[in-house]
Amino acid sequence: MAKTAADVLIEGLIDWGVDTVFGLPGDGINGIMEALRTHQEQIRFVQVRHEEAAAFMACGYAKYTGKLGVCLATSGPGGIHLLNGLYDAKLDGQPVLAITGLPFHDLNDTFTQQDVALDRLFMDVAAYNTRVMGPTHVENVTELACRTAIGYRKVAHITFPTDIQDMKADRKMASKRNVAGHVSNVPADSGHLPTEADLQRSAAILNEGKKIAILAGQGALRATDALERAADVLGAPIVKPLLGKAAVPDDSPFTTGGIGLLGTKPSQEALENCDTLLMVGSSFPYIEFLPKPGKAKAIQIDHDPVRIGLRYDVEVGLVGDSRRCLEALLPLLKRKDDRSFLEKAQKGMKDWRELMEKRSSNMEKPMKPQVVAHELGRRLRSDAIVSSDSGTITTWWARHIPAQKGQLYSCSGTLATMACGLPYTIAAQLAHPNRQCVAFVGDGGFSMLMAELATAVKYKLPIVVVVIKNNTLGQIKWEQMVFLGNPEFGVDLQSIDFVKYAEACGAVGVRIEDPKECGSLLDRAINANPSGPVLIEAVVDPFEAPMPAKVTFDQAAKLAESLVRGEPNRSKIVTTQIADRVRELV
Ligand SMILES: Cc1ncc(C[n+]2csc(CCOP(=O)(O)OP(=O)(O)O)c2C)c(N)n1
Ligand SMILES: [Mg+2]
Numbered sequence: 001m002a003k004t005a006a007d008v009l010i011e012g013l014i015d016w017g018v019d020t021v022f023g024l025p026g027d028g029i030n031g032i033m034e035a036l037r038t039h040q041e042q043i044r045f046v047q048v049r050h051e052e053a054a055a056f057m058a059c060g061y062a063k064y065t066g067k068l069g070v071c072l073a074t075s076g077p078g079g080i081h082l083l084n085g086l087y088d089a090k091l092d093g094q095p096v097l098a099i100t101g102l103p104f105h106d107l108n109d110t111f112t113q114q115d116v117a118l119d120r121l122f123m124d125v126a127a128y129n130t131r132v133m134g135p136t137h138v139e140n141v142t143e144l145a146c147r148t149a150i151g152y153r154k155v156a157h158i159t160f161p162t163d164i165q166d167m168k169a170d171r172k173m174a175s176k177r178n179v180a181g182h183v184s185n186v187p188a189d190s191g192h193l194p195t196e197a198d199l200q201r202s203a204a205i206l207n208e209g210k211k212i213a214i215l216a217g218q219g220a221l222r223a224t225d226a227l228e229r230a231a232d233v234l235g236a237p238i239v240k241p242l243l244g245k246a247a248v249p250d251d252s253p254f255t256t257g258g259i260g261l262l263g264t265k266p267s268q269e270a271l272e273n274c275d276t277l278l279m280v281g282s283s284f285p286y287i288e289f290l291p292k293p294g295k296a297k298a299i300q301i302d303h304d305p306v307r308i309g310l311r312y313d314v315e316v317g318l319v320g321d322s323r324r325c326l327e328a329l330l331p332l333l334k335r336k337d338d339r340s341f342l343e344k345a346q347k348g349m350k351d352w353r354e355l356m357e358k359r360s361s362n363m364e365k366p367m368k369p370q371v372v373a374h375e376l377g378r379r380l381r382s383d384a385i386v387s388s389d390s391g392t393i394t395t396w397w398a399r400h401i402p403a404q405k406g407q408l409y410s411c412s413g414t415l416a417t418m419a420c421g422l423p424y425t426i427a428a429q430l431a432h433p434n435r436q437c438v439a440f441v442g443d444g445g446f447s448m449l450m451a452e453l454a455t456a457v458k459y460k461l462p463i464v465v466v467v468i469k470n471n472t473l474g475q476i477k478w479e480q481m482v483f484l485g486n487p488e489f490g491v492d493l494q495s496i497d498f499v500k501y502a503e504a505c506g507a508v509g510v511r512i513e514d515p516k517e518c519g520s521l522l523d524r525a526i527n528a529n530p531s532g533p534v535l536i537e538a539v540v541d542p543f544e545a546p547m548p549a550k551v552t553f554d555q556a557a558k559l560a561e562s563l564v565r566g567e568p569n570r571s572k573i574v575t576t577q578i579a580d581r582v583r584e585l586v
Contacts, residue, residue, distance in 0.1 A: 219281015
């Protein structure tokens with residue numbers, strides 16, 4: 001049987017090593033669905049309940065495998081639903097290909113049914129973005145879409161008129177310059193190495209520095225050993241922005257953990273006090289936590305030349321793969337005899353860990369969310385893949401679940417969207433059937449895409465979903481008070497019984513309310529369903545604030561102002577630890 005244009009698309013994806021496509025059918029992509037059906041031995045279609053989740057899954061798949069993530073949605077509404085997940089991929093630099101449908105090729109832009117020009121809609125999100133013009137166009141555009149997404153770690157988009165999908169891909173219909181055999185699906189490594197001169201200049205600066213800090217982001221995730229060796233030689237603490245959480249394990253003697261509002265005090269102090277900064281694979285956006293301009297000499301390693309100097313005035317930019325750049329740099333570095341900067345950071349970390357331990361061993365009721373994160377972290381396997389969402393939960397995840405060697409961690413770093421945690425976890429489990437895949441999410445973020453729990457049931461995925469239930473959009477509540485001095489507004493959530501919900505989906509549901517039972521219930525819950533998901537509803541104190549490592553006078557004053565201006569939960573907030581800090585500062 002002659003191939004259809006959709007067959008050419010799917011066979012192109014298979015050539016590029018794509019093994020999974022996340023999506024939801026519709027009449028705008030039925031031709032592509034048929035090609036997926038006939039190729040199901042080579043490529044798997046994973047059906048979602050909301051296309052936004054498909055795009056998150058494609059992004060999560062890319063994050064946790066390093067491979068191309070692919071999502072598929074129908075014309076009009078289906079394609080529109082993909083957008084948030086595609087922006088997540090764009091902003092976190094993940095290779096994702098979106099495939100969408102269009103109306104019949106000769107009815108586009110005529111107010112026909114589902115007539116949304118998805119190529120025009122996706123102009124900003126996609127680095128490669130095209131509309132299929134005929135069956136013999138497909139081979140060339142599939143090749144370029146995959147190559148662009150993988151080569152530049154960006155989003156690519158192919159939109160495909162529905163009738164063209166099932167047309168025969170007859171080479172005889174090709175235009176005279178579109179000759180068969182002139183396109184290749186061979187992937188090529190885009191990693192380059194910096195020049196010898198730039199390596200020498202970087203080494204000279206690093207060898208001269210007295211107090212060196214290393215900032216290791218998402219781009220350093222595959223450079224763990226080289227990072228630790230560099231930290232050892234330079235006597236430098238490694239500070240980890242959120243997406244770099246797994247760049248080195250948290251028990252490494254060289255790391256001071258996270259940075260930013262949800263980071264640690266020793267990390268903040270290392271960046272405040274360093275005279276030299278080595279940035280590795282990071283575009284960490286919160287520049288207020290970087291050294292003041294002119295305070296430190298900086299070297300930056302990034303695979304993308306455009307990102308050199310994006311956040312700090314650097315002396316040298318080294319463009320290339322983090323591990324390879326570090327390995328090229330290491331032989332040029334001299335071991336620092338003065339270890340005092342690192343030792344100070346290590347002492348700071350000892351104190352910080354004690355503070356965290358205190359907060360996470362508080363056995364008062366209502367249960368503190370830190371207790372759940374801490375108890376979960378202790379039970380995770382060394383192969384665990386742990387995803388989170390945006391919210392106060394990100395702080396608990398960042399600070400109280402220590403990354404162990406071999407584990408992977410991610411969330412929506414730069415878009416900071418809610419709702420990606422569950423889809424990421426589903427994608428992780430599909431990509432790594434034998435690893436432990438866990439979502440640590442809030443009740444707000446989870447309820448946005450909670451229908452995907454049924455997806456995990458359908459595909460028999462033994463994921464663990466920990467929902468931190470505080471019946472509030474916690475992060476925003478605290479922002480309203482602490483950043484703006486406003487009483488909270490519009491942040492309460494209607495309570496949902498997530499245990500019943502899990503059971504209704506066919507999953508196992510477990511509730512934890514008493515901190516004293518948290519560990520034993522987690523033990524039981526984690527292994528309660530080997531052939532499907534377990535949802536753990538952890539009911540926590542809604543008044544536990546995500547404390548910045550150093551509370552500023554301004555933040556304290558704003559919180560006091562919000563209380564005076566009629567904060568409805570004033571009487572509860574005055575008894576919390578953040579209120580204690582306010583009293584100390586104001
Ligand atoms: C899609 C989306 N909408 C809104 C926001 C703004 N936002 C950031 S965190 C947050 C609250 C998250 O609530 P929840 O998931 O319950 O976590 P909690 O803060 O309570 O721990 C909101 C609304 C966002 N980041 N993403
Ligand atoms: Mg919440």
